Amino acid sequence: MIFDLLLVTALLVSAVHALSTPDLFRAVVLFIVFGLLMALAWARLNAPDIALAEAAIGAALTGALLLDALGHLHQKRRERSP
């Protein structure tokens, strides 16, 4: 019960921070954290299938994709203002 409450709080906090932070890198990291917490929540809800898919696709693959996009954004910005 305490674990579930903590999980819900952490989910909400990470979601709000991921959406509201002006720092893009921090937003991506918080998104990955949110994905991993969500996978935990699915596991707690007795849905291990969705937990596996969420951890692999939601957190890992999407996170890598977003980080990669961020790297390209930074590179472009550096080129524009050398």
Place this chain on the structure above:
Amino acid sequence: MKTLLVASVFVLAGVLGLALGWSMLDLPATAVKLPVEVKAQLAVSGVAHPVTAVLLNFRGYDTLLEIAVLLLALLAILALPQATSSVERCPASANRMNPMLQTVARLLVPLMVLVAGYVLWAGAYRPGGAFQAGAVLAGAGVLLHLAGLLPPWTSPGRALRVGLAFGLLVFIAVAAAVMLQGTLLQYPPAWAGALILLIEAGLTVSLALVLAGLYLALTDTSVQQ
């Protein structure tokens, strides 16, 4: 002004959340007890895990369309015009030379392939299956790419194209073969387990390539711009 906007967004989100929660509580009880129905039919589905039975047997049509949608998404990405420039830069050139990252990738990828195979096989009787196995394999591909061991897809060759379409083709072939003696995607109970494993193996290959392709093909276009 900005704080007012943010506050109103939070208030609206709160109202939406409350409305969703209220409508959840207000839902009528389901007329058909689906878990009971699935449990009753599990014996003839060919697998012992209810989720796999629903995905690949009872609602196989949905899964067939799902892999088709994923393939379409990747085709759309591959069809994007690739802006080519004479100067090709490697954004991750620091990583590409990193022996630590490469060694770890070399150690981890065989393990990930093993895990994917296990997850695929375990899908018949416990949580797992083609989608999870494909995602793990795709993760292995992305890891290899990030370590600089796997080049991006500049132009997918014939083998890659066949691999992309393989899962969908196997699925359609099985569906058509089964249709000869009845309805679409209604496996004969004696063959169901083998057919589902065949479809899942094909799906794993294609899903891994499609999911990794979403990353590798996108990476390529942005590198070359």
